[in-house]
Amino acid sequence: MDDDQLDAEDKRNILRQVAAYRDLCDQVRSGAKGSLFFGGLMLVLWWQLFPDRDKFAVFGLVYLGLACLEFGAGLMNRFFPSAEGVLADGVVLILFGGFNLVRHYLIWEAGGKPHVLLSLLSAYWVYTGVQGVRGYFTLRKLFTHRPSAAHIRWFNELLEEVRTGNPETDPDALDLPTVPRVKAKLLGDTALVLAGTEVVVAAREHFDLIPAPPRPSDDRPRALVAINGYEFGECVLSRENGQNYTNWKAGK
Numbered sequence: 001m002d003d004d005q006l007d008a009e010d011k012r013n014i015l016r017q018v019a020a021y022r023d024l025c026d027q028v029r030s031g032a033k034g035s036l037f038f039g040g041l042m043l044v045l046w047w048q049l050f051p052d053r054d055k056f057a058v059f060g061l062v063y064l065g066l067a068c069l070e071f072g073a074g075l076m077n078r079f080f081p082s083a084e085g086v087l088a089d090g091v092v093l094i095l096f097g098g099f100n101l102v103r104h105y106l107i108w109e110a111g112g113k114p115h116v117l118l119s120l121l122s123a124y125w126v127y128t129g130v131q132g133v134r135g136y137f138t139l140r141k142l143f144t145h146r147p148s149a150a151h152i153r154w155f156n157e158l159l160e161e162v163r164t165g166n167p168e169t170d171p172d173a174l175d176l177p178t179v180p181r182v183k184a185k186l187l188g189d190t191a192l193v194l195a196g197t198e199v200v201v202a203a204r205e206h207f208d209l210i211p212a213p214p215r216p217s218d219d220r221p222r223a224l225v226a227i228n229g230y231e232f233g234e235c236v237l238s239r240e241n242g243q244n245y246t247n248w249k250a251g252k
Helices: 003-049 058-079 084-109 116-142 151-166 239-249
Strands: 171-174 181-185 190-195 198-203 207-212 222-228 230-236
Touching: 003 058, 003 084, 003 151, 003 198, 058 084, 084 116, 171 239, 190 222, 198 207, 198 222, 207 230, 207 239
Parallel strands: none
Antiparallel strands: 171 181, 181 190, 190 198, 207 222, 222 230
């Protein structure tokens, strides 16, 4: 493989990294609703389960602090999503679950009757939190060169060009009526593709429109869409799509 090919593949890998990190941020942002709800639940538990005399004692203040921390994590994930949002959620779950376990242990040691269901939930929260923290360190390995917010904004603008691209007016656009619909922006030797909601980055040699036989009741040209070794189904191939694809494959 020559240097030009290496450079092109490096560019595609950067696009894939940005796409993957964008998806992660979207997942973190989506999970923020759960964090805000859980923070509210923690506040309700603090208000309902703690006697008035204990609400602002040590245990009550710790509980209240954890509820506020969960709210803060939810707000951060909603407005500034990042891989650190996964870590924040995990740490809060560990602290909250561990705090409940300690509290119920002290109740049991004092001869009281701890809440069994809440104790089980607390153990589950600790487990889930540990998994979240482990997941964060995995993400750090995956995203050693993390895209910036500016990169994500640029990529979103590029995806908007893919969504709105019209092959009749844009020679670098494809709009293929497969199920799900495949839309693409042809960027030199790279195609940025939206297959439904899935983002795909493909090299020119890995994007093919394979001629398919016409149907008996429809003599319009058809093609099988194959990208990165996966088939996305057949579709009618319009003149504009066919011309744009042919010119792109020829390097025009």
